[in-house]
Amino acid sequence: MTGAEFVLLSLTVVVGALLQVSVGFGLGMIAAPVFSLVDPALAPTVVLMLATGVTALVLVREGGRADLRGCGWALLGRVPGVAAGALLVAVLPARYLALLIAGVVLVGVAASVAGFVPRQRRSAVLLAGMASGVMGTATSIGGPPMAMVWQRLSGPELRATMSAFFLVGSLMSLAALTAAGTVGAHTLRHSALLAPAAVAGVLLARPLTRRLDVRRTRTAATALAVAGASVLVVRQFV
Known part of the structure; x- marks a missing residue:
């Protein structure tokens, strides 16, 4: 990895962590396409490791507001999804895994733009948890299904519930990936190198969140995610 690539990954992690703290998800959606472009071996494992640390910090700050019952049903659904x-x-070659990551980003963005709002029923939460387990483990992008099913929650409750779900869910995914043999010295080393960038994003989130317009922030993040996914798709065919 060149110095320029490391700087790009660090900046991506800072922005993703800031968004994760502000709205409850976003690190995977922004970082996964960029990581796949720079080094496919880093996605999804390194992104999941960084996201685990960020969500743990958010949960410490706002954990008392989490909807633990809903989180429990979502985690129950996540178990088969993780497997x-x-x-x-x-089993997927790197090229097809990269296309899967790009596809997940673009489908998630399309659903968000379309304004799809499922009812927050137990069955919907279970299915969203299962979808998040598949997507989160395979691509590190498990946020869109949960964001859609929990979008009626207030800001603090949404962030706390999403963080509780993703902390446990990411640990489940990392355990499954370790069993599958995808966690090694290469991913652990890069996780450690990029951890300071994740911490920087968390620290910046507190003073900046009050000044950021949530709608504009989400729009900018969505645009970045679409751009990264689009470049990733093009890269596979060039």
């Missing part, structure tokens, strides 16, 4: 996602990582 399926780990299987995809184990």
